[in-house]
Amino acid sequence: MQLTPFARQQEFLAATEDEVLYGGAAGGGKTDALILRALLRLQQQPGAHVLFVRRAYPDLEMSVIRRVLPLVQGIAAYDGSRHLLRWPNGATLQFGYAERYEDALRYQSAEFDLICIDELTQLPEDVFALLLSRNRTSIPGLRPILRAATNPGGPGHAWVKRRFIDVAPPDTTYTDPTTGRTRRFIPARVQDNPHIDQGYVQRLMELPDLLRRALLDGSWDAAEGLAFPELRRDVHAFDPRPLPEHWPRFRALDWGFARPYSVGWYAVDEDGRLWRYRELYGWGGDPDVGTRETPEQVAERILAIEREAGETVRPGPADPAIFGAGQGTGPTVAEAFARAGVVWVPADHRREPGWAALHERLRVREDGHPMLMVATTCLHFWRTVPSLVLDRHRPEDVDTRGEDHVADEVRYAVMSRPLAAVVRPAPPGRETLGFIREHYLRRQVAREERFPWRQ
Ligand SMILES: Nc1ncnc2c1ncn2[C@@H]1O[C@H](COP(=O)(O)OP(=O)(O)O)[C@@H](O)[C@H]1O
Ligand SMILES: [Mg+2]
Structure with a gap:
């Protein structure tokens, strides 16, 4: 050659x-x-x-x-x-x-x-x-x-x-x-x-604009502001396909009414890698405009999607704001969701540790893969997250003026699964440890389903 x-x-x-x-x-x-x-x-x-x-x-x-x-x-x-x-x-x-x-x-x-x-x-x-x-x-x-x-x-x-x-x-x-x-x-x-x-x-x-200017034109200034310059389709995207049934599945939520809400579905593989295989984005059709759906309506859509897919999905993290009584009276958004059959747990919503955890998940490991994969069909993830920019005054933080709802939801998801805590047993002990962890999770989930108001 x-x-x-x-x-x-x-x-x-x-x-x-x-x-x-x-x-x-x-x-x-x-x-x-x-x-x-x-x-x-x-x-x-x-x-x-x-x-x-x-x-x-x-x-x-x-x-x-x-x-x-x-x-x-x-x-x-x-x-x-x-x-x-x-x-x-x-x-x-x-x-x-x-x-x-x-x-x-x-x-x-x-x-x-x-x-x-x-x-x-x-x-x-x-x-x-x-x-x-x-x-x-x-x-x-x-x-x-x-x-x-x-x-x-x-x-x-x-x-x-x-x-x-x-x-x-x-x-x-x-x-x-x-x-x-x-x-x-x-x-x-x-x-x-x-x-x-x-x-x-x-x-x-x-x-997306900034990424295009960085990669096509080689603009150093465009690349500077990007919050997730490491995010790349050829590394982090996967074509939709049925994921193994035994991978636990959970969902995460960033709630919005006048602004978009973002629901992400995640499967967890044997290495603790997250596969964001589906999303439901409450999008009014214009950037950063929501659908004004109620929690009950969104819950119904979530359950319908899961019924159709024949999936069992565990309660997952959501923006802690939905657990506070917004107007002071009436049920909270979380309660409304729970009554309609969709349970959420308050997310760890600390921003900077959350973004750091997301960067860590996006990093390519020795096996050539990152610890977070996102389906190509998650259109709003790929539309919004790669173009988010950093906050000029807080360089560790994402600028909240961008359309950041998917990113926030992903951040809650990664914070609910800290990488260091992933149990990766050596082969002989695998079944035992895996079982204990599964069992513990199942108990925890059962508790969450029975006592959602305790969360
Ligand atoms: N001098 C060359 N002769 C033949 N093919 C080349 C030559 N330089 C680059 N290419 C091809 O062009 C493509 C992009 O080149 P590559 O070196 O991978 O680019 P970059 O590293 O800048 O992304 C590759 O398929 C590569 O094989
Ligand atoms: Mg190269």
């Missing part, structure tokens, strides 16, 4: 600065540009040591190693146990991941004359600093260089922007006044890549 760089990638390959960042948008051939850079060094420099980093090993395996191996077949030897590629001239390419600082410490004693980092904003700044300190060589006359690529957004957005984007206009060289080292940002967008299909561009164009 042969890989030929297109024009933008050629500029990247020819760049002479100490540190070069490529990309800033989706589909600009970032990963391939880094692969080309690494292979070029191996070919040209006997004895070179290259390190190719991504945050997590599954990403490295899926998008880098699998792509590199066919390209070097018959040329280089790959040691799969050490993730090490050996070129005949003695040059080596080490594939590495650096999810945490401790991971990066493994490379502490090594020297790499070329370090390639893909999806740079996924890395914390201290990990980057540690890797950078390994960017050296004992080959006389060879300049150690660092090459990276990334989309905007992600946990490291701020420091990457500060280091590469804010210091100089794109395509110009910046010289660090203290170290004398040079940097450059080479923007690349999907339009620069002749190998992309139209469907991909079309999907980017259909993204």
Whole structure:
């Protein structure tokens, strides 16, 4: 297999600065540009040591190693146990991941004359600093260089922007006044890549506004404000299908009358992963306008949906406000729901811990999957959550002026299932522990159903 760089990638390959960042948008051939850079060094420099980093090993395996191996077949030897590629001239390419600082410490004693980092904003700044300190060589006359690529957004957005984007206009060289080292940002967008299909561009164009500007145009400012930049259909969405019957199911609610309400149905798999497989959104048809349905009407719709699906669904968390007597007289919204047959439990509605828990659930795990999956049919989730922005004055909080009802409901759901508390027994004890937990939950649920007013 042969890989030929297109024009933008050629500029990247020819760049002479100490540190070069490529990309800033989706589909600009970032990963391939880094692969080309690494292979070029191996070919040209006997004895070179290259390190190719991504945050997590599954990403490295899926998008880098699998792509590199066919390209070097018959040329280089790959040691799969050490993730090490050996070129005949003695040059080596080490594939590495650096999810945490401790991971990066493994490379502490090594020297790499070329370090390639893909999806740079996924890395914390201290990990980057540690890797950078390994960017050296004992080959006389060879300049150690660092090459990276990334989309905007992600946990490291701020420091990457500060280091590469804010210091100089794109395509110009910046010289660090203290170290004398040079940097450059080479923007690349999907339009620069002749190998992309139209469907991909079309999907980017259909993204919600801020996300589209971040991924299609590579706008660092648009990405900055997004509350959940890590949220991606190709990672977090699943096509609707019957989920195993033995997965417990519960629902969550963010109540609204003049504004939309959001009901989400969740199934919990063996790993504690939540599958939001259905939603009922009280939407008046315009952004953030509700249907003015009563709790009884909504309860009826919920029960009808569940009857039709033949499901048993457990009581789940709801906005604690529905347990307070709003007008001072008459039944609370929660009581009205309970009388109509739908029981809710007061949610833990602390905002910042809730958003942190949601970020944690969206994070991709070692098996390549996050701990929260959302059906593609949850249209209002996908319409509203990806475009929510952060509160300017409270950077840990979501701006409540956005249409945040689905997000609030999801937050209640994740807070009702703290990840640390997930029992993940070793195989032999599995049945016993699982049974105890099930039994406990069932007792709790039975109690909730019998005594809803106690909640
Ligand atoms: N020089 C190239 N030759 C052939 N295909 C390429 C080249 N550069 C990128 N591509 C293809 O374009 C698509 C997007 O490239 P990729 O490097 O994955 O982009 P990014 O990492 O920016 O999202 C991939 O299918 C990739 O194989
Ligand atoms: Mg890529």
